[in-house]
Amino acid sequence: MRIVLLSLAIVLSSAALAEDGYRLWLRYDKIADARLISQYKKELTSLHIPGQSPTLLIIHDELNRGLSGMLGYIPKPTTGLTGLVVATVDTPIIQSLNLHVDPNLGEEGFVIRSITHSGKRLLILTAKTEIGLLYGSFHLLKLIQTQQSLQQLNIQSSPKIKLRILNHWDNLDGTVERGYAGFSLWNWHKLPGYIDDRYIDYARANASIGINATVLTNVNANALVLTPAYLQKVAALANVFRPYGIKVYLTARFSAPIEIGKLPTADPLNEAVKQWWKDKVTEIYKYVPDFGGFVVKANSEGQPGPQNYKRTHADGANVLADALAPYNGIVMWRAFVYDDKEPDDRVKQAYTEFKPLDGAFRDNVIVQVKNGPLDFQPREPFHPLFGALKKTPLMMEFQITQEYLGQSTNLVYLANLFKEVLDTDTYQFGKGSTVAKVLDGSATGQTLTAMAGVTNIGTDRNWCGHPFAQANWYAFGRLAWDHQLSSQQIAVEWVRMTFTNDTNTVASITTMLDQSWEACVNYMTPLGLHHIMGWSHHYGPAPWIKDKHRADWTSVYYHKADTFGIGFNRTTTGSNAVAQYAPEWQAVFSSRQAIPEKYLLWFHHVGWNDTLTGGKTLWEELCYRYYTGADQVKQMQTTWDMLKPKIDSDRHEQVRQLLAIQYQEATWWRNACVLYFQTFSKQPIPATLPMPDKSLSFYMSLEFPYAPGIKPQW
Numbered sequence: 126m127r128i129v130l131l132s133l134a135i136v137l138s139s140a141a142l143a144e145d146g147y148r149l150w151l152r153y154d155k156i157a158d159a160r161l162i163s164q165y166k167k168e169l170t171s172l173h174i175p176g177q178s179p180t181l182l183i184i185h186d187e188l189n190r191g192l193s194g195m196l197g198y199i200p201k202p203t204t205g206l207t208g209l210v211v212a213t214v215d216t217p218i219i220q221s222l223n224l225h226v227d228p229n230l231g232e233e234g235f236v237i238r239s240i241t242h243s244g245k246r247l248l249i250l251t252a253k254t255e256i257g258l259l260y261g262s263f264h265l266l267k268l269i270q271t272q273q274s275l276q277q278l279n280i281q282s283s284p285k286i287k288l289r290i291l292n293h294w295d296n297l298d299g300t301v302e303r304g305y306a307g308f309s310l311w312n313w314h315k316l317p318g319y320i321d322d323r324y325i326d327y328a329r330a331n332a333s334i335g336i337n338a339t340v341l342t343n344v345n346a347n348a349l350v351l352t353p354a355y356l357q358k359v360a361a362l363a364n365v366f367r368p369y370g371i372k373v374y375l376t377a378r379f380s381a382p383i384e385i386g387k388l389p390t391a392d393p394l395n396e397a398v399k400q401w402w403k404d405k406v407t408e409i410y411k412y413v414p415d416f417g418g419f420v421v422k423a424n425s426e427g428q429p430g431p432q433n434y435k436r437t438h439a440d441g442a443n444v445l446a447d448a449l450a451p452y453n454g455i456v457m458w459r460a461f462v463y464d465d466k467e468p469d470d471r472v473k474q475a476y477t478e479f480k481p482l483d484g485a486f487r488d489n490v491i492v493q494v495k496n497g498p499l500d501f502q503p504r505e506p507f508h509p510l511f512g513a514l515k516k517t518p519l520m521m522e523f524q525i526t527q528e529y530l531g532q533s534t535n536l537v538y539l540a541n542l543f544k545e546v547l548d549t550d551t552y553q554f555g556k557g558s559t560v561a562k563v564l565d566g567s568a569t570g571q572t573l574t575a576m577a578g579v580t581n582i583g584t585d586r587n588w589c590g591h592p593f594a595q596a597n598w599y600a601f602g603r604l605a606w607d608h609q610l611s612s613q614q615i616a617v618e619w620v621r622m623t624f625t626n627d628t629n630t631v632a633s634i635t636t637m638l639d640q641s642w643e644a645c646v647n648y649m650t651p652l653g654l655h656h657i658m659g660w661s662h663h664y665g666p667a668p669w670i671k672d673k674h675r676a677d678w679t680s681v682y683y684h685k686a687d688t689f690g691i692g693f694n695r696t697t698t699g700s701n702a703v704a705q706y707a708p709e710w711q712a713v714f715s716s717r718q719a720i721p722e723k724y725l726l727w728f729h730h731v732g733w734n735d736t737l738t739g740g741k742t743l744w745e746e747l748c749y750r751y752y753t754g755a756d757q758v759k760q761m762q763t764t765w766d767m768l769k770p771k772i773d774s775d776r777h778e779q780v781r782q783l784l785a786i787q788y789q790e791a792t793w794w795r796n797a798c799v800l801y802f803q804t805f806s807k808q809p810i811p812a813t814l815p816m817p818d819k820s821l822s823f824y825m826s827l828e829f830p831y832a833p834g835i836k837p838q839w
């Protein structure tokens with residue numbers, strides 16, 4: 126009987142400790158090393174947070190939760206100068222310390238200092254605002270989570286970018302476009318009455334990485350979200366998020382004046398339409414007094430927009446901007462536009478449309494540009510609009526959800542992709558004017574600065590569908606705060622907080638993360654290939670897609686494989702997309718010799734027998750890259766298997782299974798692409814490589830009618 130009870134107790138306690146990924150990087154498990162705990166105890170004898178505002182109470186809770194979890198005790202609450210003191214710079218207690226806080230500290234920045242005052246050691250966390258204190262508290266907890274010393278702290282940190290935004294592509298029916306982690310977090314049916322705990326944990330997680338804005342709805346927008354019934358629900362979410370420093374934004378459907386306003390037109394220059402938007406915005410601010418503004422997808426992929434009325438994108442953006450201006454709201458107007466009637470190279474169209482509009486937008490409009498000129502492909506060169514608009518603020522749109530990068534079955538760490546783009550020199554404001562410096566305003570002088578990420582969050586217990594996909598949410602937030610962090614630094618932080626502080630394990634997992642993006646590019650789209658994925662659901666390879674109602678939704682349009690070679694000629698002898706870049710890049714991209722091979726087939730149509738830098742022909746190199754990619758996944762599996770004793774069994778097993786799927790998918794990509802391209806190259810797969818075990822027709826016959834992430838009507 127005793128044995129039965131005991132094993133029941135063990136089952137229960139291990140169930141309670143199940144590592145299901147829900148806690149994200151905020152796990153706060155007890156530190157095993159007693160020496161370390163006693164060191165921390167010296168700095169954290171007591172806690173003083175003067176004030177009772179909602180944000181201060183959240184800080185209190187989070188510190189108590191984190192410290193009691195990791196150190197096993199709650200610091201004594203005090204009211205004086207001992208232990209840890211958390212207070213804004215204007216409070217008497219901080220003023221009494223004469224800290225000489227840098228006047229350039231941002232409104233959301235924080236300072237953490239270890240000082241000695243009247244012979245006593247103190248740990249001071251201060252900031253200009255309570256939100257700064259919240260960010261500083263998470264930073265302090267992170268130091269403990271990653272087992273750093275607290276003894277000599279002198280930290281000052283402010284975000285480089287003002288708006289750090291998640292874009293949800295969540296529909297009002299609960300589905301998520303390109304979502305691979307279940308359904309929408311927003312339970313519109315139960316709102317506003319029912320506040321799911323998840324909303325609070327979502328806000329905590331975002332605040333912990335400095336995200337301060339959320340766009341609740343899909344850019345393929347439904348005007349109903351602007352009606353009172355939904356605005357009440359939006360207000361309920363905004364109320365939850367406010368004390369965490371997160372503002373709510375919505376997507377505005379351009380035809381809303383017709384659909385819910387019952388006007389005969391949505392022409393942005395029509396007086397009744399202008400008035401309708403003004404009234405609508407006034408109404409929204411009654412529900413959400415700190416509403417952030419709108420994101421708009423217009424005249425793109427069938428969405429309505431100003432061009433329906435022969436007006437420009439600037440006319441469209443400005444009507445909304447004028448309505449929002451009295452409340453300090455902004456418009457994020459997307460540059461992801463391409464015309465279904467326009468035969469021009471699709472990657473050129475955003476620049477062609479927006480470059481002539483430079484300077485025509487109101488001050489509270491920012492143009493939202495995807496990282497590359499096509500569409501979140503595994504790898505793209507940077508978007509030529511960055512730096513090209515001299516008078517208009519531009520913001521980044523990254524995709525955190527892995528629409529084209531293996532969705533939620535592939536481990537692909539996106540910080541390397543983000544960094545490659547951010548660190549690229551645009552040359553548009555002189556040498557050194559990187560994409561990051563265009564975004565943070567240091568190159569352009571713009572003060573409205575923003576970075577958005579299309580999120581991968583859903584109702585899955587682990588939030589993102591794959592335990593490692595959480596790293597991409599984390600990395601996005603960290604880079605939006607500080608784009609100078611390296612992707613490896615971010616990986617180390619995340620691994621330490623999410624898995625373990627064991628040094629060798631951290632190194633092994635960090636290496637896996639670091640190599641995962643190149644691996645994916647290799648097995649999907651090596652050497653600058655792009656847009657060769659499955660039709661509509663975008664799952665798996667399908668380089669054979671052709672003859673669809675629009676050429677630029679097919680694969681053959683992009684790879685242009687023929688008996689001579691493969692690749693899209695975008696040089697002056699081709700579509701001349703190179704002309705949209707600064708002269709420095711034009712020279713590099715146009716030159717068959719100078720172009721980095723990672724972009725080769727993006728810009729050049731290259732013969733199968735051309736020799737590449739490594740000495741192989743293009744055909745051989747293509748094959749080797751595809752095989753290398755799959756082998757790199759095998760390597761990740763080996764590393765992960767070795768880590769079994771170091772990782773909790775729940776997550777180890779989940780990731781083990783997912784890596785096995787990833788390997789199958791990588792070989793599927795490899796085999797399907799190599800066999801398909803072979804029909805053009807007419808050359809054998811190099812004899813040293815294993816032959817595909819299935820035929821091309823087998824791969825071409827595969828169908829996935831219920832693949833996740835698409836709406837049924839797509």
Ligand code: GCW
Pocket residue numbers: 294302303344345422426461500501528
């Ligand atoms: O990547 C494509 C997606 C669409 C998406 C579109 C966009 C929201 O396949 O699902 O629509 O981009 O960014 O607007």
